[in-house]
Structure formats: structure tokens, C-alpha cells
Amino acid sequence: MTAFEPVAVAGEAPPPDSVRPRDSSAEAPTSVARLNDTIRGFLQTWGSVWVEGEITSWNLRGGNVFGRMKDLVTDASITFRIWSSTRDRLPSDLKVGDHVIACVKADYFIKTGDLTFGVSAMRHVGLGDQLEKLERLRAQLRSEGLFDASRKKPLPFLPHCIGLITGERSDAEKDVHRNAELRWPQVHFRTRYAAVQGDRCVPETIAALKALDADPDVDVIVIARGGGDPQTLLGFSDERLVRAVAAATTPVVSAIGHENDHPLLDDVADLRASTPTDAAKRVVPDVSEQRALVGQLRSRLTMRLTQRVAHDIAQLEQLRSRPVLRDPASMFTARSHEIHLLTARGRDRVSRALDSHARHAAELTATLRALSPASTLARGYAIAHVPGGAIVRDAAQAPSGTEVLVTVAQGSFAARSEGPIDDGGSGGTTAGDVSGAT
Structure with a gap:
């Protein structure tokens, strides 16, 4: 930072006579104007200095800025001004509360006795x-x-x-x-x-x-x-x-x-x-929004329940209007009549089938009887069997003394052959005397 150039401190020469007030006394006091002029002349010998602080006031009037800057540690503060020509070169975002450094030069107004500092440069401290x-x-x-x-x-x-x-x-x-x-x-x-x-x-x-x-x-x-x-x-x-x-x-x-x-x-x-x-x-x-939402949901729920109940009632009425539910006995009546018809039809078909099969069985029985030896035996014929079960078809098969089993229409009996018998030239033979019966 630039130091004050002509400031007098201990051990140094005092300021020149041009910036010191002339000797005065109670009998010959100096004027206020002369005192202010002397102070201003003294301050004008100071050079510019860089100071650090916080902006506490920023007032814009006629393009110029009048403000205050305070120390960051103590309550000490200074008044500053920025002319419009200088303000155009400064950052545009300067405002109250900013931590800044500024290049200032002291200026003393002789008419009011106010000390202010003109700002030639100002920028934020370390913000970047x-x-x-x-x-x-x-x-x-x-x-x-x-x-x-x-x-x-x-x-x-x-x-x-x-x-x-x-x-x-x-x-x-x-x-x-x-x-x-x-x-x-x-x-x-x-x-x-x-x-x-x-x-x-x-x-x-x-x-x-x-x-x-x-x-x-x-x-x-x-x-x-x-x-x-x-x-x-x-x-x-x-x-x-x-x-x-x-x-x-x-x-x-x-x-x-x-x-x-x-x-x-x-x-x-x-x-x-x-x-x-x-x-x-x-x-x-928002309680009003939540109440409105609850009302909407309640309305939607009521509408959906009403629609569902109405739909279910309509379906129930539709089901109740069906004939099977309106008169349940009609279903059983129709089914019982159908079962009666099917039962009668089944009995008729079974009866006719039995009759047909009975006739067929009778026919088969008659045919069997016509072909069976029993019908021949019923007309008085007999069948002779020699031992071993062979049927006697030739008298030579039963010589004299042969045991013969004779089968007639109503049972069988045993006999003994007496040998062949001449039938009077008929060329055939018949069994001789037989004895014994069963």
C-alpha cells in the first residue's frame, strides 16, 4: 500500500510553514476560514492510500456515490465519495456489506469542515x-x-x-x-x-x-x-x-x-x-388444499361406490329375471317330462328287443330240434352204442354177446346183442334179442 507522503511523525521535521496555521492567541485569534484553509492545505500534501474495510453505506445521487466504510475489527469508519467518471471504472456489483479495498485520497471541505475521502479505485477482497x-x-x-x-x-x-x-x-x-x-x-x-x-x-x-x-x-x-x-x-x-x-x-x-x-x-x-x-x-x-383434496377423493369414492352398487343391482335384477330363477320348478318339470319320455322310449325299445330275440331264439330252437336226434327218437327210434361210445350203424358192429347201450326218447337201457337177424331179403339186419334194461 502507498503510505501518506508528507505526514509528520515523531523524530521527523514538522510540516512546512505553508501548511501550518499562523500563531494565534486569545487576543489575536485566527478565523475559521483560515483554519479550514490551513487544514485543507495540510491534507492536500497527503498522497493516495489503499485501505481495507466493509461498505456500510452506499447512496447514489446524480450519478455520484456517497458512502461510508468501516474497519473490519473496530468501529472506526470514514466517509467516501465516488464521482460518476470514476464509478464507471469500478465493479458494478458493489453494495452495502461488501468486503473491499479502495484507493482513497483525503479531501477537506473548508466551508463545512468535513473530512471525506475521494475514491479512485475499489474492488472486492479475495472474492475470486x-x-x-x-x-x-x-x-x-x-x-x-x-x-x-x-x-x-x-x-x-x-x-x-x-x-x-x-x-x-x-x-x-x-x-x-x-x-x-x-x-x-x-x-x-x-x-x-x-x-x-x-x-x-x-x-x-x-x-x-x-x-x-x-x-x-x-x-x-x-x-x-x-x-x-x-x-x-x-x-x-x-x-x-x-x-x-x-x-x-x-x-x-x-x-x-x-x-x-x-x-x-x-x-x-x-x-x-x-x-x-x-x-x-x-x-x-396447505390445510385448505388438503381439505379440497379430501373432498375430491370423497366425492370420487362416493361416485364409484354408487356406480358399483347400481351396476351390481342391475346385474342381480337381470339374473332374477331369467326363467330358471323366476320359476325354478319349471326346470325340474321339463327335465322330469323329458326323463319320463326317455324312460318310456327305453322300455319300448327293450321290450321290442326282447320280443325279437325271443322269436329268434324260438326259431333257432325249432331248427335245432329239427336237426337234433331227439326228434327222431321221439318217433320211436333208438340209438345203439357199443362199448367205447361208437354208434351202431351196421349189425356187424354188434356180434352176438356184445353189450349195447340203447338210447330212446325217454332215457337209455343196456342190452346184449344176439347177432345179426335176416330181415327177409331186405338186405338189412337189426339187433337180435336183448336183455336187461336201464
């Missing part, structure tokens, strides 16, 4: 390096799988208790409470306050997260903060906080800043809400 570090950390955490959708836990439909981590008496707390209670009046919160920027932000947020995660009554945790510049949101991209959120067993919702803000907490959280208001709307269902 910080953003680069965040992108490297983002890539590392993504490679470890902390951003994967598969590891994100679903939010409960209606949480009984919502854990809220936010700044004490902050607008984010009011937004979450107001919007959640408008959607579901019975919603219950368990709030833990933590610093939302600065050195205390990360440890206090982690402590609050662990306390709510260990509470069995808490169903979901919301980390909420209002908008801010990237510098003030750096705590929500801290690796310690990001890993603590990834290790939590309770679903975590990130509601940091506005839509355009994107800290690393948004990527690792189970749900990213664009604003605290959006977080309340996405965590708690």
Missing part, C-alpha cells in the same frame, strides 16, 4: 480466490457422492415438529413461522438460534444442528437465512457444516438467501428452498 476454493470443494464433495439424489432423505408429509435454525429475531424466522402457520395453523416449531454470518456462524449452526438432530420429536430441520452478498454467506459453504448436514439422520432443508444464492449447503441438503418463505411452503402442506 474464495469462489475458486468453493468450486474445488464443490467438486470434491460431489466426487464423494454427498450431492447424489439417492442419498437424500424424503421429507415427512406432515411433520409434527419442525426444527428451525436461524438468526435471533431475524426476518427469516418470521417468514418461516408466518407462512407455515398460514398453511397449517397447528404446526409446531423447535427453534435454535445461531449467528448467520461471521466467525460464530459455522460452530453455532453445527451445534444447533446436532441438538435438533438428536431430538426424537423433530421430524425435519430447516436452516434459514435472509439474502446477503457472497461474503456474508460463506459460512454456509464451510466444509465442516456441509459434512455435518450430510451426516444428519433427520431430513434437512436449506433456505439460504434468495433464488440466485447457491451455497454448498443447498447441494448437500435433502431439499433446497429458494427462500425461507419457500421452505415453509414446501415443508408444511
